[in-house]
Amino acid sequence: MTSTAFDHVMTEFEPVIGLETHIELGTHTKMFCGCSTEFGGDPNTHVCPVCLGLPGSMPAVNRTAVESTIRMGLALSCSIAPWSRFARKNYFYPDMPKNYQISQYDEPLCINGFLDVTVITEDGPKVFRVEIERVHMEEDTGKLTHGGGAGRIHGATHSLVDYNRAGIPLIEVVTKPISGTGSLAPEVAKAYVAELRELMRALGVSDVRMEEGSLRCDVNVSLSRPGQSWGTRTETKNVNSLRSVERAVRTEMVRQAERLRNGDRIIQETRHFNEETGNTTSGRSKEQAEDYRYFPEPDLIPVAPSEEWVNELRTTLPEIPSVRRARLQQVWDISDFDMASVVNAGALDLIEQTIDSGVSEQAARKWWMGEFSRIANERGCDLVDLPVQPLDIRQVESLIASGDLTDKLARSVFEGVIAGEGSVAEVISLRELKVVSDDSSLIAAIDQALSDQPDIAEKIKSGKIQASGAIVGAVMKATKGQADAAKVRALLLEQLGVSE
Protein backbone atom coordinates (compact mmCIF):
# COMPACT_ATOMS: atom_id res chain seq x y z
CA MET A 1 0.00 0.00 0.00
CA THR A 2 1.29 3.42 -0.84
CA SER A 3 1.17 6.41 1.45
CA THR A 4 -0.75 8.15 -1.32
CA ALA A 5 -3.66 5.74 -0.84
CA PHE A 6 -3.70 6.69 2.82
CA ASP A 7 -3.44 10.42 2.14
CA HIS A 8 -6.33 9.99 -0.24
CA VAL A 9 -8.51 8.64 2.61
CA MET A 10 -7.98 11.82 4.52
CA THR A 11 -9.22 14.06 1.73
CA GLU A 12 -12.74 12.77 2.24
CA PHE A 13 -13.07 10.89 5.53
CA GLU A 14 -12.50 11.17 9.26
CA PRO A 15 -11.62 8.02 11.19
CA VAL A 16 -12.98 6.94 14.55
CA ILE A 17 -11.04 4.18 16.22
CA GLY A 18 -11.49 2.12 19.36
CA LEU A 19 -9.20 -0.39 21.00
CA GLU A 20 -9.87 -3.38 23.19
CA THR A 21 -6.65 -4.62 24.67
CA HIS A 22 -6.28 -7.90 26.51
CA ILE A 23 -3.23 -8.29 28.67
CA GLU A 24 -2.23 -11.36 30.66
CA LEU A 25 -1.49 -10.47 34.25
CA GLY A 26 1.78 -11.60 35.78
CA THR A 27 0.24 -13.61 38.61
CA HIS A 28 1.71 -16.95 39.64
CA THR A 29 -1.62 -18.75 39.35
CA LYS A 30 -4.68 -18.68 37.13
CA MET A 31 -7.70 -16.44 37.65
CA PHE A 32 -9.93 -19.04 39.30
CA CYS A 33 -7.64 -21.91 40.30
CA GLY A 34 -4.16 -22.55 41.63
CA CYS A 35 -2.68 -23.84 38.36
CA SER A 36 0.63 -22.33 37.33
CA THR A 37 0.65 -19.59 34.70
CA GLU A 38 4.20 -20.34 33.60
CA PHE A 39 4.70 -19.95 29.84
CA GLY A 40 5.97 -22.81 27.74
CA GLY A 41 4.95 -25.81 29.85
CA ASP A 42 4.27 -29.13 28.13
CA PRO A 43 0.69 -29.21 26.77
CA ASN A 44 -2.02 -29.82 29.35
CA THR A 45 0.32 -29.95 32.34
CA HIS A 46 -1.02 -26.78 34.02
CA VAL A 47 -4.61 -27.90 34.29
CA CYS A 48 -7.00 -28.98 37.02
CA PRO A 49 -10.73 -29.74 37.34
CA VAL A 50 -11.56 -26.00 37.57
CA CYS A 51 -9.84 -24.84 34.38
CA LEU A 52 -10.91 -28.00 32.57
CA GLY A 53 -14.50 -27.23 33.49
CA LEU A 54 -15.07 -30.63 35.09
CA PRO A 55 -18.45 -31.15 36.77
CA GLY A 56 -18.57 -30.19 40.43
CA SER A 57 -15.49 -27.98 40.38
CA MET A 58 -15.81 -24.46 41.78
CA PRO A 59 -13.79 -21.39 40.81
CA ALA A 60 -12.13 -19.18 43.44
CA VAL A 61 -10.95 -15.65 42.62
CA ASN A 62 -7.25 -14.82 42.68
CA ARG A 63 -6.81 -11.86 45.07
CA THR A 64 -3.65 -10.62 43.36
CA ALA A 65 -5.43 -10.50 40.00
CA VAL A 66 -8.19 -8.34 41.51
CA GLU A 67 -5.62 -6.05 43.13
CA SER A 68 -3.69 -5.76 39.87
CA THR A 69 -6.88 -4.78 38.04
CA ILE A 70 -7.78 -2.17 40.64
CA ARG A 71 -4.25 -0.74 40.54
CA MET A 72 -4.39 -0.60 36.74
CA GLY A 73 -7.77 1.14 36.98
CA LEU A 74 -6.40 3.68 39.43
CA ALA A 75 -3.36 4.34 37.23
CA LEU A 76 -5.78 5.04 34.37
CA SER A 77 -7.71 7.47 36.61
CA CYS A 78 -10.78 5.21 36.57
CA SER A 79 -13.51 5.04 39.18
CA ILE A 80 -13.38 1.75 41.03
CA ALA A 81 -16.83 0.22 41.21
CA PRO A 82 -17.95 -0.42 44.80
CA TRP A 83 -19.84 -3.45 43.50
CA SER A 84 -18.80 -5.65 40.63
CA ARG A 85 -19.70 -9.09 39.37
CA PHE A 86 -18.40 -11.76 37.10
CA ALA A 87 -20.55 -12.94 34.23
CA ARG A 88 -20.67 -15.97 31.99
CA LYS A 89 -20.10 -15.34 28.32
CA ASN A 90 -21.59 -18.35 26.59
CA TYR A 91 -20.32 -19.54 23.26
CA PHE A 92 -19.56 -22.75 21.43
CA TYR A 93 -15.91 -23.10 20.67
CA PRO A 94 -13.49 -25.59 22.16
CA ASP A 95 -10.94 -23.02 23.35
CA MET A 96 -12.89 -23.04 26.62
CA PRO A 97 -13.87 -26.45 27.94
CA LYS A 98 -16.81 -25.04 29.92
CA ASN A 99 -18.60 -23.65 26.84
CA TYR A 100 -18.38 -20.28 28.48
CA GLN A 101 -15.73 -17.82 29.53
CA ILE A 102 -15.92 -16.12 32.90
CA SER A 103 -15.70 -12.41 32.20
CA GLN A 104 -17.36 -9.22 33.34
CA TYR A 105 -20.23 -7.68 31.44
CA ASP A 106 -22.42 -4.90 32.77
CA GLU A 107 -20.61 -4.53 36.10
CA PRO A 108 -16.89 -4.09 35.38
CA LEU A 109 -14.44 -3.36 38.17
CA CYS A 110 -13.13 -0.04 36.78
CA ILE A 111 -14.88 2.57 34.64
CA ASN A 112 -14.32 6.00 33.05
CA GLY A 113 -10.63 6.73 32.99
CA PHE A 114 -8.15 8.14 30.53
CA LEU A 115 -4.61 7.78 29.27
CA ASP A 116 -2.65 10.59 27.66
CA VAL A 117 -0.48 9.50 24.78
CA THR A 118 2.10 11.46 22.87
CA VAL A 119 2.65 11.23 19.14
CA ILE A 120 5.64 12.86 17.52
CA THR A 121 4.56 14.88 14.50
CA GLU A 122 6.34 17.18 12.08
CA ASP A 123 5.17 20.05 14.28
CA GLY A 124 6.59 18.48 17.43
CA PRO A 125 4.98 16.22 20.02
CA LYS A 126 1.21 16.18 20.22
CA VAL A 127 -0.74 14.82 23.19
CA PHE A 128 -4.02 12.95 22.74
CA ARG A 129 -6.26 12.03 25.64
CA VAL A 130 -7.61 8.54 25.11
CA GLU A 131 -10.68 8.00 27.23
CA ILE A 132 -11.10 4.63 28.87
CA GLU A 133 -14.55 3.11 28.96
CA ARG A 134 -13.77 0.23 31.29
CA VAL A 135 -11.20 -2.14 32.69
CA HIS A 136 -12.44 -5.59 33.53
CA MET A 137 -11.22 -9.02 34.53
CA GLU A 138 -11.60 -12.23 32.59
CA GLU A 139 -9.85 -15.49 31.88
CA ASP A 140 -7.73 -16.39 28.89
CA THR A 141 -8.69 -19.25 26.58
CA GLY A 142 -6.90 -22.44 25.57
CA LYS A 143 -4.67 -22.75 22.55
CA LEU A 144 -5.85 -24.54 19.42
CA THR A 145 -3.64 -26.14 16.82
CA HIS A 146 -5.40 -26.95 13.58
CA GLY A 147 -4.53 -30.36 12.20
CA GLY A 148 -4.38 -31.04 8.47
CA GLY A 149 -4.86 -28.18 5.98
CA ALA A 150 -1.35 -26.85 6.78
CA GLY A 151 -2.28 -25.58 10.24
CA ARG A 152 -4.98 -23.25 9.00
CA ILE A 153 -8.62 -23.35 9.89
CA HIS A 154 -9.72 -23.80 6.30
CA GLY A 155 -9.15 -27.35 5.24
CA ALA A 156 -8.37 -28.51 8.77
CA THR A 157 -9.62 -31.99 9.51
CA HIS A 158 -9.46 -31.65 13.30
CA SER A 159 -8.03 -29.40 16.01
CA LEU A 160 -5.88 -30.09 19.05
CA VAL A 161 -6.38 -28.18 22.28
CA ASP A 162 -3.92 -27.30 25.02
CA TYR A 163 -5.63 -25.82 28.08
CA ASN A 164 -2.49 -24.55 29.86
CA ARG A 165 -3.45 -20.98 28.92
CA ALA A 166 -7.14 -21.45 29.73
CA GLY A 167 -7.91 -19.53 32.90
CA ILE A 168 -4.83 -17.27 32.98
CA PRO A 169 -5.97 -13.88 34.33
CA LEU A 170 -6.52 -11.24 31.69
CA ILE A 171 -7.49 -7.66 32.04
CA GLU A 172 -9.33 -6.08 29.19
CA VAL A 173 -8.97 -2.35 28.74
CA VAL A 174 -11.60 -0.82 26.47
CA THR A 175 -11.34 2.70 25.11
CA LYS A 176 -14.20 4.98 24.28
CA PRO A 177 -14.36 5.89 20.59
CA ILE A 178 -11.31 7.98 19.73
CA SER A 179 -12.11 10.72 17.24
CA GLY A 180 -10.34 13.88 16.17
CA THR A 181 -7.04 12.19 15.44
CA GLY A 182 -7.33 12.70 11.68
CA SER A 183 -4.45 11.18 9.77
CA LEU A 184 -2.65 10.40 13.02
CA ALA A 185 -5.13 7.63 13.92
CA PRO A 186 -2.65 4.77 13.20
CA GLU A 187 0.08 6.46 15.25
CA VAL A 188 -2.29 7.27 18.12
CA ALA A 189 -3.41 3.62 18.23
CA LYS A 190 0.16 2.44 18.38
CA ALA A 191 1.20 5.04 20.95
CA TYR A 192 -1.78 4.12 23.12
CA VAL A 193 -0.90 0.42 23.19
CA ALA A 194 2.76 1.24 23.85
CA GLU A 195 1.78 3.53 26.72
CA LEU A 196 -0.56 0.91 28.15
CA ARG A 197 2.27 -1.60 28.04
CA GLU A 198 4.63 0.82 29.81
CA LEU A 199 2.02 1.45 32.46
CA MET A 200 1.49 -2.27 33.11
CA ARG A 201 5.22 -2.76 33.40
CA ALA A 202 5.66 0.20 35.72
CA LEU A 203 2.89 -1.14 37.94
CA GLY A 204 4.53 -4.56 37.92
CA VAL A 205 1.19 -6.19 37.12
CA SER A 206 2.51 -7.75 33.91
CA ASP A 207 5.79 -7.85 32.06
CA VAL A 208 3.80 -7.81 28.80
CA ARG A 209 5.80 -10.21 26.67
CA MET A 210 4.24 -9.42 23.33
CA GLU A 211 6.25 -12.09 21.54
CA GLU A 212 4.57 -14.67 23.80
CA GLY A 213 1.16 -13.27 22.93
CA SER A 214 0.55 -11.81 26.37
CA LEU A 215 -0.93 -8.66 24.83
CA ARG A 216 -3.60 -8.87 22.17
CA CYS A 217 -5.52 -6.06 20.65
CA ASP A 218 -8.86 -5.82 18.87
CA VAL A 219 -8.92 -2.76 16.66
CA ASN A 220 -12.19 -1.02 15.77
CA VAL A 221 -12.22 1.34 12.83
CA SER A 222 -14.95 3.33 11.14
CA LEU A 223 -14.93 6.22 8.71
CA SER A 224 -17.32 9.06 8.22
CA ARG A 225 -17.47 12.13 6.06
CA PRO A 226 -16.85 15.31 8.08
CA GLY A 227 -19.98 16.53 9.77
CA GLN A 228 -21.85 13.28 9.28
CA SER A 229 -22.63 10.62 11.88
CA TRP A 230 -20.13 7.84 12.48
CA GLY A 231 -19.96 5.05 9.98
CA THR A 232 -20.29 1.30 10.49
CA ARG A 233 -17.29 -0.12 12.28
CA THR A 234 -15.30 -3.28 11.76
CA GLU A 235 -13.37 -5.08 14.46
CA THR A 236 -9.99 -6.53 13.51
CA LYS A 237 -9.15 -9.27 16.00
CA ASN A 238 -5.93 -10.41 17.62
CA VAL A 239 -3.48 -7.81 16.48
CA ASN A 240 -0.42 -8.75 18.46
CA SER A 241 2.35 -6.21 18.03
CA LEU A 242 2.71 -2.44 18.18
CA ARG A 243 3.63 -2.30 14.54
CA SER A 244 0.64 -4.43 13.60
CA VAL A 245 -1.75 -2.17 15.53
CA GLU A 246 -0.58 0.77 13.46
CA ARG A 247 -0.76 -1.20 10.20
CA ALA A 248 -4.17 -2.68 10.98
CA VAL A 249 -5.69 0.79 11.49
CA ARG A 250 -4.03 2.11 8.35
CA THR A 251 -5.02 -0.73 6.01
CA GLU A 252 -8.56 -0.86 7.35
CA MET A 253 -8.97 2.88 6.80
CA VAL A 254 -7.82 2.52 3.21
CA ARG A 255 -10.02 -0.53 2.58
CA GLN A 256 -13.13 1.13 3.99
CA ALA A 257 -12.50 4.34 2.06
CA GLU A 258 -12.28 2.41 -1.20
CA ARG A 259 -15.58 0.66 -0.51
CA LEU A 260 -17.36 3.85 0.48
CA ARG A 261 -16.12 5.65 -2.60
CA ASN A 262 -17.44 2.81 -4.78
CA GLY A 263 -20.81 3.22 -3.15
CA ASP A 264 -20.51 -0.07 -1.23
CA ARG A 265 -21.51 -0.24 2.38
CA ILE A 266 -19.31 -1.36 5.29
CA ILE A 267 -20.50 -4.56 6.92
CA GLN A 268 -20.24 -4.75 10.68
CA GLU A 269 -18.01 -7.76 11.01
CA THR A 270 -14.97 -9.30 12.59
CA ARG A 271 -11.87 -9.19 10.45
CA HIS A 272 -8.56 -11.00 10.71
CA PHE A 273 -5.20 -9.34 10.47
CA ASN A 274 -2.53 -11.02 8.39
CA GLU A 275 0.86 -10.27 9.96
CA GLU A 276 2.71 -11.02 6.72
CA THR A 277 0.74 -8.93 4.27
CA GLY A 278 -0.61 -6.32 6.69
CA ASN A 279 -4.08 -6.80 5.18
CA THR A 280 -7.32 -7.64 6.92
CA THR A 281 -9.73 -10.29 5.69
CA SER A 282 -13.35 -10.89 6.52
CA GLY A 283 -14.25 -13.23 9.34
CA ARG A 284 -17.79 -14.11 10.30
CA SER A 285 -20.43 -11.45 10.84
CA LYS A 286 -20.12 -10.33 14.38
CA GLU A 287 -22.29 -12.07 16.92
CA GLN A 288 -24.44 -9.70 18.87
CA ALA A 289 -23.84 -9.35 22.61
CA GLU A 290 -27.18 -11.07 23.22
CA ASP A 291 -25.87 -14.13 21.38
CA TYR A 292 -23.45 -14.64 24.26
CA ARG A 293 -26.36 -14.79 26.70
CA TYR A 294 -24.38 -13.15 29.45
CA PHE A 295 -25.66 -13.75 32.95
CA PRO A 296 -24.15 -13.28 36.42
CA GLU A 297 -21.73 -16.09 37.27
CA PRO A 298 -23.58 -18.04 39.98
CA ASP A 299 -20.41 -19.78 41.20
CA LEU A 300 -18.69 -16.56 42.20
CA ILE A 301 -19.82 -13.97 44.69
CA PRO A 302 -19.51 -10.26 43.92
CA VAL A 303 -16.31 -8.26 44.29
CA ALA A 304 -17.02 -5.18 46.39
CA PRO A 305 -13.80 -3.27 47.04
CA SER A 306 -14.01 -1.12 50.16
CA GLU A 307 -12.76 2.43 50.10
CA GLU A 308 -10.00 1.46 52.54
CA TRP A 309 -8.79 -1.32 50.28
CA VAL A 310 -8.78 0.92 47.23
CA ASN A 311 -6.94 3.66 49.11
CA GLU A 312 -4.40 1.17 50.35
CA LEU A 313 -3.81 0.03 46.77
CA ARG A 314 -3.56 3.65 45.66
CA THR A 315 -0.54 4.10 47.92
CA THR A 316 1.25 1.32 46.03
CA LEU A 317 1.08 3.12 42.67
CA PRO A 318 4.45 4.04 41.20
CA GLU A 319 5.19 7.23 39.33
CA ILE A 320 3.29 6.81 36.07
CA PRO A 321 5.45 6.51 32.94
CA SER A 322 4.42 9.79 31.28
CA VAL A 323 5.18 11.75 34.46
CA ARG A 324 8.47 9.95 34.86
CA ARG A 325 9.47 10.65 31.26
CA ALA A 326 8.70 14.34 31.65
CA ARG A 327 10.76 14.46 34.84
CA LEU A 328 13.75 12.64 33.31
CA GLN A 329 13.63 14.75 30.17
CA GLN A 330 13.88 17.85 32.30
CA VAL A 331 16.68 16.47 34.47
CA TRP A 332 18.64 15.26 31.46
CA ASP A 333 17.90 18.49 29.65
CA ILE A 334 17.27 16.88 26.25
CA SER A 335 14.93 17.72 23.38
CA ASP A 336 11.54 16.11 22.74
CA PHE A 337 13.08 14.40 19.77
CA ASP A 338 16.01 12.96 21.74
CA MET A 339 13.65 11.82 24.47
CA ALA A 340 11.39 10.12 21.93
CA SER A 341 14.44 8.34 20.48
CA VAL A 342 15.44 7.12 23.93
CA VAL A 343 11.93 5.82 24.59
CA ASN A 344 11.63 4.20 21.16
CA ALA A 345 14.98 2.49 21.62
CA GLY A 346 13.77 1.02 24.92
CA ALA A 347 16.71 2.73 26.61
CA LEU A 348 14.94 4.75 29.29
CA ASP A 349 15.36 2.33 32.17
CA LEU A 350 18.87 1.38 31.10
CA ILE A 351 20.06 4.98 30.92
CA GLU A 352 18.46 5.80 34.23
CA GLN A 353 20.05 2.77 35.91
CA THR A 354 23.40 3.65 34.40
CA ILE A 355 23.18 7.19 35.73
CA ASP A 356 22.11 5.84 39.11
CA SER A 357 25.22 3.68 39.18
CA GLY A 358 27.34 6.83 39.02
CA VAL A 359 27.87 7.51 35.31
CA SER A 360 27.31 11.02 33.92
CA GLU A 361 24.03 11.62 32.07
CA GLN A 362 25.83 12.40 28.86
CA ALA A 363 28.04 9.33 28.93
CA ALA A 364 25.12 7.05 29.80
CA ARG A 365 23.10 8.34 26.86
CA LYS A 366 26.10 8.28 24.56
CA TRP A 367 26.80 4.59 25.15
CA TRP A 368 23.22 3.33 25.04
CA MET A 369 22.05 5.46 22.13
CA GLY A 370 25.31 5.18 20.17
CA GLU A 371 27.51 2.13 20.30
CA PHE A 372 25.05 -0.20 22.03
CA SER A 373 22.11 0.73 19.81
CA ARG A 374 24.29 0.07 16.80
CA ILE A 375 25.28 -3.38 18.09
CA ALA A 376 21.71 -4.24 19.11
CA ASN A 377 20.57 -3.21 15.64
CA GLU A 378 23.18 -5.41 14.01
CA ARG A 379 22.17 -8.34 16.15
CA GLY A 380 18.46 -7.66 15.72
CA CYS A 381 17.92 -7.72 19.48
CA ASP A 382 16.68 -5.27 22.10
CA LEU A 383 19.09 -3.14 24.10
CA VAL A 384 17.98 -4.79 27.30
CA ASP A 385 19.11 -8.16 25.91
CA LEU A 386 22.71 -7.07 25.39
CA PRO A 387 24.97 -8.63 28.04
CA VAL A 388 26.25 -5.31 29.29
CA GLN A 389 25.40 -3.88 32.70
CA PRO A 390 25.27 -0.33 34.06
CA LEU A 391 28.18 -1.21 36.36
CA ASP A 392 30.33 -2.18 33.34
CA ILE A 393 29.77 1.29 31.94
CA ARG A 394 30.67 2.86 35.23
CA GLN A 395 33.90 0.86 35.36
CA VAL A 396 34.87 1.76 31.81
CA GLU A 397 33.97 5.42 32.31
CA SER A 398 36.19 5.66 35.38
CA LEU A 399 39.06 4.11 33.39
CA ILE A 400 38.49 6.76 30.71
CA ALA A 401 38.50 9.46 33.36
CA SER A 402 41.77 8.20 34.82
CA GLY A 403 43.35 8.13 31.37
CA ASP A 404 43.69 4.34 31.31
CA LEU A 405 41.31 3.98 28.37
CA THR A 406 40.46 6.13 25.39
CA ASP A 407 36.99 6.23 23.85
CA LYS A 408 38.24 4.02 21.07
CA LEU A 409 39.67 1.43 23.46
CA ALA A 410 36.49 1.61 25.52
CA ARG A 411 34.47 0.62 22.46
CA SER A 412 36.73 -2.37 22.02
CA VAL A 413 36.23 -3.29 25.69
CA PHE A 414 32.45 -3.29 25.25
CA GLU A 415 32.72 -5.17 22.00
CA GLY A 416 34.55 -7.90 23.94
CA VAL A 417 32.14 -7.83 26.86
CA ILE A 418 29.14 -8.11 24.55
CA ALA A 419 30.83 -10.88 22.57
CA GLY A 420 31.02 -12.83 25.83
CA GLU A 421 34.80 -12.63 26.27
CA GLY A 422 34.42 -11.91 29.97
CA SER A 423 34.15 -9.04 32.40
CA VAL A 424 35.50 -5.55 31.69
CA ALA A 425 38.77 -6.39 33.47
CA GLU A 426 39.09 -9.72 31.69
CA VAL A 427 38.52 -8.20 28.25
CA ILE A 428 41.05 -5.45 28.95
CA SER A 429 43.69 -7.98 29.85
CA LEU A 430 42.71 -10.46 27.13
CA ARG A 431 42.74 -7.82 24.38
CA GLU A 432 45.64 -5.94 26.00
CA LEU A 433 43.64 -2.76 25.98
CA LYS A 434 45.55 -0.29 28.08
CA VAL A 435 46.50 3.21 27.16
CA VAL A 436 50.26 3.37 26.88
CA SER A 437 50.75 6.19 29.32
CA ASP A 438 54.30 5.41 30.26
CA ASP A 439 56.21 8.47 28.93
CA SER A 440 59.46 6.68 28.24
CA SER A 441 57.91 4.07 25.95
CA LEU A 442 55.92 6.79 24.17
CA ILE A 443 59.07 8.89 23.71
CA ALA A 444 60.87 5.85 22.32
CA ALA A 445 58.07 5.37 19.80
CA ILE A 446 58.15 9.09 18.93
CA ASP A 447 61.91 8.99 18.38
CA GLN A 448 61.52 5.97 16.14
CA ALA A 449 58.82 7.70 14.09
CA LEU A 450 60.91 10.88 13.79
CA SER A 451 63.91 8.99 12.55
CA ASP A 452 61.69 7.08 10.07
CA GLN A 453 60.36 10.36 8.68
CA PRO A 454 63.17 12.94 9.04
CA ASP A 455 61.58 15.29 6.50
CA ILE A 456 58.47 15.58 8.60
CA ALA A 457 60.58 16.19 11.70
CA GLU A 458 62.19 19.10 9.91
CA LYS A 459 58.84 20.54 8.86
CA ILE A 460 57.56 20.49 12.43
CA LYS A 461 60.76 22.07 13.71
CA SER A 462 60.34 24.82 11.17
CA GLY A 463 56.96 25.61 12.66
CA LYS A 464 54.61 23.55 10.53
CA ILE A 465 52.90 22.04 13.52
CA GLN A 466 50.07 20.59 11.44
CA ALA A 467 52.60 18.14 10.01
CA SER A 468 52.81 16.50 13.45
CA GLY A 469 49.74 14.44 12.55
CA ALA A 470 51.88 12.04 10.53
CA ILE A 471 54.16 11.36 13.49
CA VAL A 472 51.26 11.02 15.94
CA GLY A 473 49.65 8.60 13.52
CA ALA A 474 52.82 6.52 13.31
CA VAL A 475 53.06 6.39 17.11
CA MET A 476 49.42 5.40 17.45
CA LYS A 477 50.04 2.63 14.94
CA ALA A 478 53.15 1.48 16.77
CA THR A 479 51.24 1.33 20.06
CA LYS A 480 48.28 -0.40 18.37
CA GLY A 481 46.08 2.57 19.06
CA GLN A 482 46.58 2.28 22.76
CA ALA A 483 48.09 5.68 23.33
CA ASP A 484 46.30 8.89 24.04
CA ALA A 485 46.80 10.87 20.82
CA ALA A 486 46.68 14.26 22.54
CA LYS A 487 49.35 13.18 24.92
CA VAL A 488 51.55 11.85 22.11
CA ARG A 489 51.23 15.18 20.32
CA ALA A 490 52.20 17.12 23.43
CA LEU A 491 55.21 14.88 24.04
CA LEU A 492 56.26 15.15 20.39
CA LEU A 493 56.23 18.94 20.42
CA GLU A 494 58.06 18.98 23.70
CA GLN A 495 60.63 16.56 22.27
CA LEU A 496 61.24 18.84 19.28
CA GLY A 497 61.25 21.94 21.41
CA VAL A 498 58.35 23.44 19.46
CA SER A 499 55.57 25.32 21.20
CA GLU A 500 52.12 26.04 19.76
Next chain:
Amino acid sequence: MASIDREQVVHLGRLARLELSESEVAHYTEQLDQILSAIAAISEVAAEDIPPTSHPIPMTNVFRDDIPTPGLDRSVVAEGAPAWEDDRFLVPRILDEPA
Protein backbone atom coordinates in the same frame (compact mmCIF):
# COMPACT_ATOMS: atom_id res chain seq x y z
CA MET B 1 -48.01 -16.94 24.99
CA ALA B 2 -45.41 -17.82 22.42
CA SER B 3 -42.03 -16.67 23.85
CA ILE B 4 -39.74 -18.16 21.23
CA ASP B 5 -40.21 -18.42 17.51
CA ARG B 6 -38.82 -20.59 14.78
CA GLU B 7 -36.21 -18.04 13.66
CA GLN B 8 -34.76 -17.81 17.15
CA VAL B 9 -34.38 -21.57 17.33
CA VAL B 10 -32.65 -21.65 13.95
CA HIS B 11 -30.34 -18.87 15.17
CA LEU B 12 -29.54 -20.73 18.40
CA GLY B 13 -28.86 -23.84 16.37
CA ARG B 14 -26.39 -21.92 14.25
CA LEU B 15 -24.62 -20.49 17.32
CA ALA B 16 -24.34 -23.98 18.77
CA ARG B 17 -23.11 -25.36 15.44
CA LEU B 18 -26.01 -27.79 15.35
CA GLU B 19 -27.36 -28.97 12.04
CA LEU B 20 -31.13 -29.00 12.65
CA SER B 21 -33.68 -30.47 10.28
CA GLU B 22 -37.01 -28.75 9.69
CA SER B 23 -38.84 -31.23 11.93
CA GLU B 24 -36.24 -30.81 14.69
CA VAL B 25 -36.63 -27.05 14.55
CA ALA B 26 -40.39 -27.40 14.93
CA HIS B 27 -39.97 -29.93 17.74
CA TYR B 28 -37.51 -27.79 19.73
CA THR B 29 -39.47 -24.61 19.17
CA GLU B 30 -42.45 -26.24 20.83
CA GLN B 31 -40.37 -27.68 23.70
CA LEU B 32 -38.41 -24.48 24.36
CA ASP B 33 -41.61 -22.50 24.28
CA GLN B 34 -43.07 -24.69 27.00
CA ILE B 35 -39.94 -24.33 29.14
CA LEU B 36 -39.85 -20.56 28.74
CA SER B 37 -43.54 -20.26 29.51
CA ALA B 38 -43.06 -22.25 32.69
CA ILE B 39 -40.19 -20.00 33.77
CA ALA B 40 -42.15 -16.90 32.82
CA ALA B 41 -44.51 -17.79 35.69
CA ILE B 42 -41.86 -16.36 38.02
CA SER B 43 -42.33 -12.88 36.64
CA GLU B 44 -45.94 -13.04 37.74
CA VAL B 45 -44.87 -13.09 41.39
CA ALA B 46 -41.76 -10.89 41.12
CA ALA B 47 -42.75 -7.31 41.82
CA GLU B 48 -40.82 -4.46 40.28
CA ASP B 49 -39.31 -3.45 43.59
CA ILE B 50 -37.64 -6.84 44.05
CA PRO B 51 -34.17 -6.86 42.51
CA PRO B 52 -33.18 -10.02 40.64
CA THR B 53 -31.14 -12.37 42.80
CA SER B 54 -27.95 -13.82 41.42
CA HIS B 55 -26.52 -15.02 44.71
CA PRO B 56 -28.69 -16.21 47.59
CA ILE B 57 -26.03 -15.59 50.24
CA PRO B 58 -25.25 -11.94 51.06
CA MET B 59 -21.49 -12.25 50.88
CA THR B 60 -18.73 -10.47 48.96
CA ASN B 61 -14.96 -10.56 48.49
CA VAL B 62 -13.97 -14.16 48.95
CA PHE B 63 -10.51 -14.55 47.50
CA ARG B 64 -7.77 -17.08 47.10
CA ASP B 65 -4.08 -16.30 47.64
CA ASP B 66 -1.91 -16.37 44.55
CA ILE B 67 -0.05 -19.54 45.50
CA PRO B 68 0.33 -22.37 42.97
CA THR B 69 -1.19 -25.73 43.76
CA PRO B 70 -0.51 -28.93 41.84
CA GLY B 71 -2.89 -29.71 39.01
CA LEU B 72 -3.85 -33.02 37.50
CA ASP B 73 -1.45 -35.57 36.17
CA ARG B 74 -1.64 -35.50 32.39
CA SER B 75 -2.40 -39.19 32.15
CA VAL B 76 -5.51 -38.55 34.25
CA VAL B 77 -6.45 -35.63 32.02
CA ALA B 78 -6.05 -37.80 28.93
CA GLU B 79 -8.30 -40.49 30.40
CA GLY B 80 -11.16 -37.99 30.63
CA ALA B 81 -10.79 -36.81 27.04
CA PRO B 82 -13.14 -38.23 24.39
CA ALA B 83 -10.21 -38.14 21.97
CA TRP B 84 -6.54 -37.39 22.57
CA GLU B 85 -3.57 -36.85 20.32
CA ASP B 86 -0.08 -35.47 20.78
CA ASP B 87 -0.74 -34.65 24.48
CA ARG B 88 -3.77 -32.57 23.50
CA PHE B 89 -7.52 -32.85 23.32
CA LEU B 90 -8.61 -33.76 19.83
CA VAL B 91 -11.77 -31.98 18.76
CA PRO B 92 -13.75 -32.02 15.50
CA ARG B 93 -12.70 -29.56 12.87
CA ILE B 94 -13.80 -26.02 13.47
CA LEU B 95 -15.66 -24.30 10.70
CA ASP B 96 -15.74 -20.91 12.27
CA GLU B 97 -13.64 -18.53 14.22
CA PRO B 98 -13.64 -18.20 18.00
CA ALA B 99 -16.31 -16.07 19.56
